[in-house]
Amino acid sequence: MFTRFRARNIGLFGATCTLALFSYNLFKPIYADEKKLLTQTQIDSYVRDGYLVVPRLFTQAECKQIEQQMNTLVKEFDAEQSRVLSIIQPHQINPVIEHYVKHERVASVLSQIVGAHIPFWDGSVKAFQSMLFIKPPNFPGQAWHQDELYIPTRDRSLTAIWIPLEDVTVENGCLWVVPGSHRQGIMYPTRPHNNNEEYEYDDTCYGFDEKLGKPIEMKAGDALFFNGYLLHKSLKNRSTRYRKVLTNHYMTATTLFPYTLKCKCGQLHYIADTDCRNVLLVSGSDPYVAKGYVQETITHLRVLNDDGVVVKQFKS
Numbered sequence: 001m002f003t004r005f006r007a008r009n010i011g012l013f014g015a016t017c018t019l020a021l022f023s024y025n026l027f028k029p030i031y032a033d034e035k036k037l038l039t040q041t042q043i044d045s046y047v048r049d050g051y052l053v054v055p056r057l058f059t060q061a062e063c064k065q066i067e068q069q070m071n072t073l074v075k076e077f078d079a080e081q082s083r084v085l086s087i088i089q090p091h092q093i094n095p096v097i098e099h100y101v102k103h104e105r106v107a108s109v110l111s112q113i114v115g116a117h118i119p120f121w122d123g124s125v126k127a128f129q130s131m132l133f134i135k136p137p138n139f140p141g142q143a144w145h146q147d148e149l150y151i152p153t154r155d156r157s158l159t160a161i162w163i164p165l166e167d168v169t170v171e172n173g174c175l176w177v178v179p180g181s182h183r184q185g186i187m188y189p190t191r192p193h194n195n196n197e198e199y200e201y202d203d204t205c206y207g208f209d210e211k212l213g214k215p216i217e218m219k220a221g222d223a224l225f226f227n228g229y230l231l232h233k234s235l236k237n238r239s240t241r242y243r244k245v246l247t248n249h250y251m252t253a254t255t256l257f258p259y260t261l262k263c264k265c266g267q268l269h270y271i272a273d274t275d276c277r278n279v280l281l282v283s284g285s286d287p288y289v290a291k292g293y294v295q296e297t298i299t300h301l302r303v304l305n306d307d308g309v310v311v312k313q314f315k316s
């Protein structure tokens with residue numbers, strides 16, 4: 001009797017489980033997790049090494065579309081194509097570039113890595129900056145540096161995405177990184193590099209073993225994500241082709257960062273809550289939404305003038 005009762009219960013239990021599983025599969029909610037592109041191994045390697053290459057994040061067609069927008073912008077600025085080196089903040093005036101800055105594949109990866117080292121991070125991310133680089137043949141690279149120097153997030157969440165629109169190799173000036181150099185959150189000292197043949201004018205970081213630097217050769221549309229404290233550089237473009245790249249900077253939406261300090265009012269400003277609102281929410285929610293948003297930076301080009309000097313060009 002007891003055994004029959006138990007067998008019937010087990011049978012009922014089994015049927016209920018099968019039904020539950022069946023209806024779960026039919027009506028299962030779209031969990032955010034299902035949109036996540038990275039495995040835990042990839043996230044761990046980003047936290048450990050400070051960089052991650054995600055192959056084929058953008059298709060060839062998407063790379064072409066970005067390149068077309070680059071050409072359109074150069075025309076809008078009435079600039080001489082062969083002299084343009086970069087376009088700064090193109091997303092502020094070009095909706096297609098803005099679309100790629102917040103693209104769902106980009107947002108998905110960022111929502112897994114930007115604050116992966118921060119306890120209780122909720123996956124929220126905002127963008128601060130976009131840049132299109134057009135590196136002509138024979139143009140120098142950028143010496144060893146850390147992006148955190150220019151965009152001080154201080155919670156170590158600054159994350160760059162660097163997407164070549166054509167294949168990049170050592171010859172045409174791919175990025176080099178020092179794996180793990182972000183780990184302790186050290187800001188390395190800087191000094192002149194004395195190598196104008198290889199690098200543009202910005203100083204170089206020193207105090208680390210340069211031999212640990214490694215080139216990251218990539219295919220067009222692959223995406224290199226790297227942390228703001230990671231030491232990186234690029235060499236001169238020794239090829240006969242232009243090297244074109246879209247690169248953007250992101251941080252957690254909770255980050256307050258003092259990009260500029262404007263103290264004209266004569267009041268005391270605390271560094272810790274000074275916040276640049278020239279940002280764009282990419283993932284999750286913005287805890288400082290009440291502060292509103294501003295466009296402090298103006299979209300502009302970096303161009304070579306007749307003397308070969310790099311100057312800024314604004315829209316006339």
Ligand SMILES: O=C(O)CCC(=O)C(=O)O
Nearest residue numbers: 133141142147233234247
């Ligand atoms: O694209 C390059 O050559 C250098 C880019 C870079 O180092 C940067 O944007 O921080």
